[in-house]
Amino acid sequence: MSAIADLFDTDLSVVNVGLEMFADDLTAQGAEVTHLQWTPPGGGRPEVLAAIEVLERPEIAARIEAANREALERITTSQPMLVGFGQAIDVVPGMTRTTILHAGPPIAFDDMSGSMRGAVTGALVFEGLAADLEDARRVAASGEITFAPCHEHGCVGSMAGVTSASMYMHVVENATYGNRSYTNLSEQLAKVLRMGANDRSVIDRLVWMRDVLGPILKEAMEIGGPIDLRLMLARAVHMGDECHNRNVAGTTLLIQALAPGIVQTSFPTELKVQVFDFVASSDYFSGPTWMAMAKAALDAAHGIEFSTVLTTMARNGVEHGLRVSGIGGNTWFTGPAQPVVGPMFAGYRPEDSGLDIGDSAITETYGIGGFAMSAAPAIVALVGGTVDEAVDVTRQMAEITTGENPNVTIPLLGFTGVPTGIDVQKVQVSGILPIINTAIAHKEAGIGMIGAGITHPPVEAFDKAIIALAERFQAGPATEG
Amino acid sequence: MSAIADLFDTDLSVVNVGLEMFADDLTAQGAEVTHLQWTPPGGGRPEVLAAIEVLERPEIAARIEAANREALERITTSQPMLVGFGQAIDVVPGMTRTTILHAGPPIAFDDMSGSMRGAVTGALVFEGLAADLEDARRVAASGEITFAPCHEHGCVGSMAGVTSASMYMHVVENATYGNRSYTNLSEQLAKVLRMGANDRSVIDRLVWMRDVLGPILKEAMEIGGPIDLRLMLARAVHMGDECHNRNVAGTTLLIQALAPGIVQTSFPTELKVQVFDFVASSDYFSGPTWMAMAKAALDAAHGIEFSTVLTTMARNGVEHGLRVSGIGGNTWFTGPAQPVVGPMFAGYRPEDSGLDIGDSAITETYGIGGFAMSAAPAIVALVGGTVDEAVDVTRQMAEITTGENPNVTIPLLGFTGVPTGIDVQKVQVSGILPIINTAIAHKEAGIGMIGAGITHPPVEAFDKAIIALAERFQAGPATEG
Structure with missing residues (x-):
């Protein structure tokens, strides 16, 4: 032989x-x-290789390492507190009656995905800015409406992320660094504005949320006082939530914390009961809460010279945009939004799916969501894959992150902290893209959620980011020249 | 070489x-x-070997197999519903004003452990049957008080398990088989009657539970209607509770389910808020709830001729008693209560520990608690050991159980059902004892909880059980002669 x-x-x-x-x-x-x-x-792309070489120059590498340490520290030491609820017009910086905020990087109405157009037109009807959906399409395209990314107004928005003036928002304050972030309230069920649905039932729910849910939660927080979201998040992760698509524990913890305040509000008992029933109607209630929490922490790490850490991953259904700490401001690095692969609801097929959409990838940017799947093996029932794969993802993500968050740990991995501080350079060197688990909206307006699954940001966005970082760092920090 | x-x-x-x-x-x-x-x-014990030989005779083995299948089916198809709360005197069969129920097999007051004596005397003061603790010791020993195991009155009691007439009880009904079970309410904090503490603060809390908590929960259930405990348990296990010593998820799920009813009760807002605050003060609130749930399911599997399945493991702090389906009734097989090994609260040492105590091992008998540790890796922070060991325990317990419970699954093990139906014969043949994770009460009266850890029932009890089973089965079933 x-x-x-x-x-x-x-x-x-x-x-x-x-x-x-x-x-x-x-x-x-x-x-x-x-x-x-x-x-x-x-x-093997030459421009990217050249950029990596710049970043690996010893004098630059040392500054990157220090800057990324600083970014990691700012993310992990941030203590975001839920301090209240309020209408967007009252609490969101730069909000106007004719502003519509949306998920992801900037996009014009005509270029929006079906589900985002559905949400925008629904919101215009809800706000009384249009008589009906047809009128709303005209208004949206008329130039009378100011469209802007949620992220550029301190906000994050789930799925389409459409946020209008009278919607009630979480107000989250970073107790460590003082910055604030905002996100609107979960509409709960599958046929919802954030997924592009916009019929009468959707608008009616938004009206109830504006007139009952929001005001009760606002008063409840005034009575009950701030809630430590990082502490609550850490508990939810120990309870098998990854806090992007599995929010079973977070929702129960949040309503438990709000309950004494709700009971003491001045509203009639019947309306208080409606609030408890609404929260119990879906496990998603705390989903937006964690998004605002993550946003508050990541904004505190944005704009650190020489940091290659991502502070934003956000999708508008057409493009996926990244923001990087060391570039700062509202500079977006974009590439095409990707398909989401996972189980579809009965009656829908993959070709019905809209592309990846929403600011919810702020959770992965923080180190939870897809990054914390090993804390949430039950998530596979929703997003597909096997338990072993879910457990393995967290280890993979450790290869492209700056460190661990000691305040948010995973019991199954011996209480290891979640992998935190996605490093553009490590992504490029390893070829491992961040994993995102996310809901799937129908590609057409007016339908809603049709599944959930796994996706990645586009490599094109990372290429643009690392090239820009190399240019910036070669030139020296902005403050020096 | x-x-x-x-x-x-x-x-x-x-x-x-x-x-x-x-x-x-x-x-x-x-x-x-x-x-x-x-x-x-x-x-290798000759009497036990002889008993095993009897059970392995083909004609007996076939009947055992069928009986154990029946027992497993009854346990797993039981659908225990929380149907209400009520005072023991009103709801518990055979309860009187001078009855004190306790955990574990029968025991006289003079023989009780320190923590159980502490709880008994505290309860006598609480009930107005004694003027103070000294008087209570006299009353307890006087013969005026009827002592009986909780289990013999359809009840289960956590730790000392001391249950007196005016305490409010969970009322759980097995919707599949019609039987009912009962357990009192969690006192929450560490210095509690169930752990043997009995000072003024303990009695005052019991009074508040009788006058505020119990009546509000009773009315809330009348408004809200029955709660499916098996469904809630299954969710809690997916949320990282093993439902004996980790009850973080169960407590939040239970209060969420009760909240709309509580809000609608006729009580003043201030008292409703007290209830929410009390439940939020400890993660243990759902601990007793799961005990009553497990009891309702296991009672439905008690008394099946030829079944070698355990329906009770219960400890009174001196003895650990087993009841077996195929023997039925109130026949207890006992051995010495074992030490509990695990982390102690600061300031206490292992030699301060009382022996294993409480009816809470009904959770392990059902297939949760120690048997479901792989669902709850965070439990190791409380009971000690490593995450790997916790995960491995469930696989070990599969070797001594009759099957899986498809309604209560563990995501990490690929959604395997919890190991259910502890088989006395398999325990004896394998030499693997059931694992129990449990709290540690101080050995003296009046102190309370001082730690938590792992223990086993005594092998002596299994020896007595298998010998009795062999005798019974050799003689033929009771109904045949």
Whole structure:
């Protein structure tokens, strides 16, 4: 027998580098495979390789390391507190009666995805800025409405993220660094504005949220006082939420914390009961809460010279935009929004899906959501995949992040902190993209949620980001020149 | 080189049978060890071996298998519903004004552990049956008080389990089989009657629970209607509770379900707020609830001829008593209550610990608690050990149980059902004792909880049980002669 035949007669342990197809073949044959997902740095793209080389220059690398340490510290030491609820017009900086905020990077109405257009027109009817949905399409395209990303107004918005003047917002204050963030309230069920639905039932719910839910929560917070969201988040993660698409624990913890205040509000008992019933109608209630919490922490880490840490991943359904600490401000690095792969609700097929949408990837940017899937094995029932894969994701994400968050830990991994501070440079060098688990909205306006699954930001956005970082760092920090 | 020297020069994978010391040695040397915990069936005890032989006779074995299938089905198809709250005197069968129920098998006052005596005397003061604790000791020993196990009155009691006439009880009805079970309300904090504390603060809390908490919960249930406890339990297990010592999720789910009813009760707002604050003051609130749920399911599986399945594991702090389905009735098989090994609260040492106490092992008997530790890796912070050990326990318990409960699953184990229906015969053949995770009460009266940890029922109780089963089955079922 030849030596090579001997080799294939023994049990194989194989380390596979590169092409996944080969690994699949070996796995199908029952061999153990450790797949390293190795790709050449920057995917071998010359401009990206050149940018990586700049970032690896010792004098720049040292400044990056210090800046990223600072970014990580700011994210993990941030203590976001829920301090109240209020209408967007009253609490959101720069809000006007004719402003519509939306998820993701900037986009014009005509370019928006179906679900975002559905949400915008629904919101215009809700605000009384249009008589009906047809009128709303005219108004939206008329130039009378100011469209802007949520992120550029201190906000985050789930899915379409459409936020209008009279909607009630969470008000979250970062007790450590003083900045504030905002997000609107969960509409709960599947046929909701944030997913692009906009019929009478959707508008009626928004009216009830404006006239009953919002005012009761506002008064409840005035009575009950601030709620430590980071502490509550840490508990929710210990209770099997990853806090993006699984919010079972967070919702129960949040309503438990709000309950004494709600009971003491001046509203009639019947309306208080409506609030409890509404919160109990879906596990999603705390989903937006964690988004605002993450936003408050990440905004505190935005604009640190020489930091390659991401502070925003946000999608508008057409483009996925990144913001990077070391660039700061409202500079977006974009690429095409990606498909979301996962189980569909009965009656829908993958081709019905809109592309990845929403500011909710702020949770992954913070280190929860897809990054904390190992804390939430039950999530696979919603987003697909196996429990083993879910557990493994957190370890993978540790390879592209700056460190751990000691305040948000995963019991199953021996109480390791969630992987935090996505590093553009590590993403490019490793070829590992951040994982996002997310809901799927129908691609057309007026329908709603049709599934959930897994996706990634586009590599194009990371290419633009690292090239810009290299240019900036080569030139020296903005304050020096 | 000799062949044996070659062997020890290579990496070793060793399957170790029997003495653990040898395994420890190998592990210390860095070899991989798979330890089977093999002991001879029945520990080699002749009477037990003879009993096992009887149970393995084909005609008996076939009847046992069918009976245990029936027991498993009754446990897993039971749908216990929380249907109300009421005072023990009004709802518990056979309760009188001078009855004190306690945890575990029967025991006289003079023989009780320190913590149980503390709880009994506290309850007598609370009920107005004694002027003070000294008087209570006299009353308790006077013969005027009827002592009986909770289990013999359809009840279960946490720790000392002391239950007196005016305490409010959960009323749980098994919707599938019609039987009811009862347990009193969580006192929450560490210095509580159930742990043997009995000072003024403890009595005052019991008075508030009788006059405020109990009546509000009773009215809330009348307004809100029944709550499906099995469904809620399944959710809590998916949220990282093992539902014996970790009740974070269960407590939030339960108060969320009760909230709309509480809000609508006729009580003043101030008292409603007290109830929400009390429930939020400790994660233990749902602990007793799951005990009553498990009791309702297991009582439905009690008294099945030829079943070797345990329906009760209960400890009074001196003895640990088992009840077995195929024997039925109030026949207890007892052995000495065991020490509980785990982390102590600051300032206490293992020698301060009382022995294992409480009816709470009804949770393990149902398949949760210690049996579901792999669902609750965060529990190790309370009961000690490592996350890997916690995860492994569930797999071990599968070896001594009859099957899985498809209604209560563990995401981390690929949504496997919890191991259910502890089989006395499998325990004896495998030498694996059921694991119980539990709180530690101080050994003296008047102090309270001082830690938590892991323990087992005594092997003596299993010896008595299997010998009785063999005698019974040899004689043929009771109904046949």
